Amino acid sequence: MDLARENVTLRAMTPGPRKFIDSGFVILIVVTLVAGAAVAWRDGWGHVGEVAWHTLGFLGILLPKVLLGLFVAAAIPLLLPRETIASWIGRDSGLKGLAVASLAGVLIPGGPSMSFALAAGFLAAGADLGAAVAYVTSWSLLSLNRILIWELTFLPYDFVALRILLSLPVPIIAGALARALMRRAAA
Amino acid sequence: MNILIGTLFLALVAAWVGRRVRAAGLGAEAKARYLRTAAFTLPRMLVALLGAGFLAELVPEGHIEELFGASxxxxxxxxxxxxxxxxxxxxxxxxxxxATALKAGAAVGPVMAYVTGWSLFSMTKILAYEMPLMGRRPTWMRVAVTWPVPLLLGAVVMAAGWGP
Structure with a gap:
């Protein structure tokens, strides 16, 4: 039983589907091509070239940060005490479980393929739905990796700070609400 | 400046993680995972940044203030x-x-609601990852308990009169 549990969690910890071309990438390419064509139609291909050139320069500035962030995102799952985390966020883990799940959402880096797989793994390993909701909500709103790599790159820091402050209580409240809904459904 | 702060912070974290991984004898596996992650992410990032650049060009800046301004x-x-x-x-x-909308005269409240709405309920994330990986019930449960959040955060910002 324990072995099976560990297997489920382990599988969930490895990055999810990693095909080079997947539906997400195709959507992204189509959106980019359509947007580029719209810019060309309105302002001419010269302007498309300008925007593309500007973007490449921006990418050059970003690259060190992105490469560092990717390393952290790829390596941290190797250091996580998986079973310990799963045991912290079980059905009877109370507020502490929701807090741990929320903190995990902030700290465990990675994109959606990794985070949702991890949440599914937590569920399979005995975490309750409330903890899973807290984790996904926290990752969505407060993922440190995304804030550092992306949000602060584009948005002013006072905006980011305000957003973080306002979002801080949301994951725990969402997890508690989910638990209350489940209790009501069970009653 | 923001980019520099983030880079320095991540460099510190990466150095710490790298030491821990090597100490645990997982250096080779970490490297392999890093290369896989980079090969997956960098092409998407290039295309996405280009797309973001084009979409930002297409934002009707003249209408932003009217649609999302303080009034x-x-x-x-x-x-x-x-x-x-x-x-x-x-x-x-x-x-x-x-960010483009903020520069073009959008108030902080609507931009807060927009960014929060994307963060919580991006259709690409839900359809491509959450539904298939977690299943219908957990997904709907999460939506059921968080759907008012973007509006609420935007409304708090608006009511408090924060931002330009």
Whole structure:
């Protein structure tokens, strides 16, 4: 039983589907091509070239940060005490479980393929739905990796700070609400 | 400046993680995972940044203030909340569009609602990852307990009169 549990969690910890071309990438390419064509139609291909050139320069500035962030995102799952985390966020883990799940959402880096797989793994390993909701909500709103790599790159820091402050209580409240809904459904 | 702060912070974290991974004898596996992650992410990032650049060009800057400016009130908040989830692409697209809107005269409240709406309910994330990986029930449960959040955050910002 324990072995099976560990297997489920382990599988969930490895990055999810990693095909080079997947539906997400195709959507992204189509959106980019359509947007580029719209810019060309309105302002001419010269302007498309300008925007593309500007973007490449921006990418050059970003690259060190992105490469560092990717390393952290790829390596941290190797250091996580998986079973310990799963045991912290079980059905009877109370507020502490929701807090741990929320903190995990902030700290465990990675994109959606990794985070949702991890949440599914937590569920399979005995975490309750409330903890899973807290984790996904926290990752969505407060993922440190995304804030550092992306949000602060584009948005002013006072905006980011305000957003973080306002979002801080949301994951725990969402997890508690989910638990209350489940209790009501069970009653 | 923001980029520099983030880079330095991540460099510290990466150095710490690298030491821990090597100490645990997992250096080779960490490297392999890093290369896989980079090969997956960098092409997407290039395309997404280009797309974000083009979409930002297409933002009708003349209408931003009218639609999402300080006087747009609830209408601006609702519209921004709805636009968040339907924004395609990754984090960079929504953040870049939000930043463009701020520069073009949008108030902080609607941009807060937009970014939060994307973060919580991006349709690409839900359809491509959450539904298939977690299943219908957990997904709907999460939506059921968090759907008012983007509007609420935007409304708090608006009511407090924060931002330009």
């Amino acid at each position: 747009s009130g609830w209408r601006g908040l609702f519209l921004a909340t709805v636009l968040g989830p339907v924004t395609p692409g990754g984090a960079f697209v929504s953040f870049a569009l939000g």
